[in-house]
Amino acid sequence: xxxxxxxxxxxxxxxxxxxxxxxxxxxxxxxxxxxxxxxxxxxxxxxxxxxxxxxxxxxxxxxxxxxxxxxxxxxxxxxxxxxxxxxxxxxxxxxxxxxxxxxxxxxxxxxxxxxxxxxxxxxxxx
Numbered sequence: 001x002x003x004x005x006x007x008x009x010x011x012x013x014x015x016x017x018x019x020x021x022x023x024x025x026x027x028x029x030x031x032x033x034x035x036x037x038x039x040x041x042x043x044x045x046x047x048x049x050x051x052x053x054x055x056x057x058x059x060x061x062x063x064x065x066x067x068x069x070x071x072x073x074x075x076x077x078x079x080x081x082x083x084x085x086x087x088x089x090x091x092x093x094x095x096x097x098x099x100x101x102x103x104x105x106x107x108x109x110x111x112x113x114x115x116x117x118x119x120x121x122x123x124x125x126x
Contacts, residue, residue, distance in 0.1 A: 002026045002115045004096050009120030012086055016124070020081040022096030022117060030074040033099035033106060035113055036081045038092035038122075047108040048094070049081060059106035064090075086124045093119040 008020040020036070035050040049070040050059045058070050069082040079096055097113035107113075 002098060004098065004115055004117035006094065006096055006117045006120040009094060009122045011123045011125065014086060014088055014124055014126050016086050017082070017084045018086065018122060020083065020094055020096075020120060020122075022079045022081075024077045024079070024096075024098065026077075028102070029077040029098075031102040033101075033104050034070075034072060034079040035097045035099065035107070036070060036079075036094060037097055037110055037113075037116070038090075038094045039119075040089075040092040043092075045095070045110050047110070050099075050106040050108065051079065052106060053103055057106055059108065061108075083122070086122075088124045088126045091122060091124050093121050095119045 003025040005023045036048040037045050038048050039045040047061050051070045051072050055072045067085045072079040095116045098115040100114040
């Protein structure tokens, strides 16, 4: 059974930074693309960023490109999301997720991922 546990959320002023972490259980972490999604109140879950199994490829939503950076440490079974220049519209619950397929591409649809964490709240005040 795969477990994903996010941490690092909190309250920050606009322009500030946060670093989210996602610790994954399971020995096959290194074989999967990992992604970050977010969901704001009253809105659908949306793609934020994804990173390939080796860490060499990344993809970002246009809304966060240039401000967020996704990375992973396969030795620690952990994926990170560094968020800089935060805006009030970044306020949401952030979820990490594991792609359904091993050695897959960088997919942006939530249904391409089969495991999600419980989420961590990020609140950006203006």
